[in-house]
Amino acid sequence: MEKVLVFGCKNTMDDICVGCSRCMVGFNRKAGEFERYKDDEVELIGILGCGGCPGMGTVPRLAQFGLWNSKLEEKPTKVHIAPCVSMHCPHAETIMKKVKAKAGVEVIEGTHPFLPENIFG
Numbered sequence: 001m002e003k004v005l006v007f008g009c010k011n012t013m014d015d016i017c018v019g020c021s022r023c024m025v026g027f028n029r030k031a032g033e034f035e036r037y038k039d040d041e042v043e044l045i046g047i048l049g050c051g052g053c054p055g056m057g058t059v060p061r062l063a064q065f066g067l068w069n070s071k072l073e074e075k076p077t078k079v080h081i082a083p084c085v086s087m088h089c090p091h092a093e094t095i096m097k098k099v100k101a102k103a104g105v106e107v108i109e110g111t112h113p114f115l116p117e118n119i120f121g
């Protein structure tokens, strides 16, 4: 069973990408970077924010997530970096380097495929 943690941008999650629904719909449909699980059993166990600019909370928040969920005997087997971080964060390179260094599981850049091509079209 794969257990997925999505890692996103505090400034974007829920406020701009309202409800984080594109990541969740993408996960439920196994679309975009979640397509890799199409033949697997997989659960989404968290959508974790970076903690705010410039991403100093990245490692502490990952550690806190691990501690919190250890009580539930849950831990991620994969971390997906959401496009709000990988494509839009000015600190993305540093943040992704930190996640890859500390997660201890595979880290995948990308989540849902629902990026709009245009706004008014």
Ligand code: SF4
Residues within 6 Å of the ligand: 008, 009, 010, 011, 012, 050, 051, 052, 053, 054, 055, 084, 085, 088, 089, 090, 091, 092
């Ligand atoms: S550090 Fe990057 S991912 Fe985090 S809140 Fe700021 S812009 Fe968003």
